[in-house]
Amino acid sequence: MRVGIVGVGWFGFQPDVPYSFREMMFKAAQRAYQDAGGLDPRSEVDAFISCQEDFWEGVAISDEFAPDPIGGVMKAVYTVAGDGLQCVGQGYMMIKSGLFDVVVVESHGKPSDIITLNEIMNFATDPISIRPLNLENIHALAALEARAYMEKFGVSEESLDAVVEKAHKNGVRNPRAPYASPNVSRGEIYVDPLRERDIAKFVDAALVVVLASETVAKKYNDTPVWILGSWWVTETSTFEFRDLAFPIHAREAADGAYVQAKVSDPSKELGFAEVDNRYSFKEIQHIEALRLAPRGTAAELLVDGAFCPGGRLPVNLSGGALAEGVPLEAHGLARLTYAVNVMRGDIKAAVDRRERAIVHSWRGVPTSTSAVVVLGV
Amino acid sequence: MSRNLNFKHRVAVVGAGMTLFRSKLLETPQELAWLAARQALDEAGLTLKDIDCVVIGSAPDAFDGVHVKG
């Protein structure tokens, strides 16, 4: 029993959307159901899943706010405290189990509502051993990983230039990339080695994805995009215990998804990738973690254009989070929906093989969670 | 479509663990989770290697004062 994506919808991708998060969810859901052949969520959906976090929302038990705007009132709805791709993993399992035919996945982010973003992110660090340090800038945690990686694999800041340049160049062709502005330097130093434009900005957005079993998928969409594999991994909550030089959570998540998708040589079998680049160096790391290039080689390959549009394996044709912004937990669905649109041909992109792709999201500092989905048409 | 509520595969609970219930326990939430998980694995005669997937349910983040607790 294969699991297909039969509808995708998004709303927002502006720094400060005037609608409430509920209204954004509704508008994204409307578009996704329209995309799924006018599916009626009140009669044709078996279950709904929403990926969100209370502190992002500023609402305790924000789970209770999930059903209303997406057609899930008085139906089976639950929330997952994680990235939208983790919700896709839940939906994938539900349909694989044979218990459900149609599952809707939703995630949204409204960072413009949060005044004390740095404080909220500090709230995710260990309350006993790290939070009392009151880090002035939480991006310092990413900088520590950047330096550890760059030192271990001899990566220079020129490769960060190349990532940023590629992201903004690609982003110009992406209609929902408000931050894309090519031909600008990486800007002033924030947390060494990270400069202003090495760090993705936040953005308001809501995304909805409709999943369906193979039995019913064609009823909703002539060109379903199949989920061939879906896996997610969390390393450890203790920052100091992690492998700071390499995101092994991304490696493990990818390996799980590759086993399911029967992909043995990802760098040859996959046509393109949408990966997390909320920090420039993370794109290079993730390319290696997903086995799209051997460890320690991605920086050079990237500078040579291997991951550019028309290259050997285009990565982030969308520009990724650096161009679109990070809509909090909805980021994974942003990567996923872009890949789906490329695979269906809705977005014209310079990619030779669009029939197989990998999508990856990381939950950002201070987390060590990665989720991966392998797609096929 | 329709939920297949007549699904035939059965799912069993093979081990369980539980800490004491008190108004104020002095262990951290992680330590409490570890105590219960160890009991459950011991009872099932399993080790962590046998586990495919972990599902955690706990109070919403705001009640624990920890963001991204999952």
Add this chain to the structure above:
Amino acid sequence: MNGGKPKSPGGTKYDKLVFPIVEVSMMGKARYEYTAGEALGKFLQSLKDGKILGTVCDKCGRVFIPPRLYCSYCFREVDRWIEASDEGVVITAALSYIAADRSKLEKPVTIGVVKLDVVEKKYDDHFFPGLMHYLCGFTEEDVKSMKIFGARVKARWKPNREGSIRDIECFEKI
């Protein structure tokens, strides 16, 4: 590594504590600026003018107060705005004797839910359009005896309004 165990079922006293008790205090600074959005934004704006607005789904007939942009039951955009009366009926009420910090209040506070009158709808033929708010003008006995149920109330508006649910001081006994 073996922690102590509390000894009595009700207590927190450990029979033999093998680790020091340390508590790390943390003052969070979580601050937000919620976007009211289209429906609730217009609602708050109208409170400033002393009006209570709602939205209507003509497919199922439901009236939404506080308003929504969409009908959750039909999953469609609502069709129009409607102005409700600032009078209505108490459908449930309770007395609070203790403040949020657990200190005893001098006088108990009455809270309740008020179903507002909507001009084109009869009391029973529309879905619940109402507000939870403070109730005033009732005695403790009115609430305890549940005589308050079904009582008619009217919004007591603040003279200086700023577009907040607190622009209504309370719903007052008529």
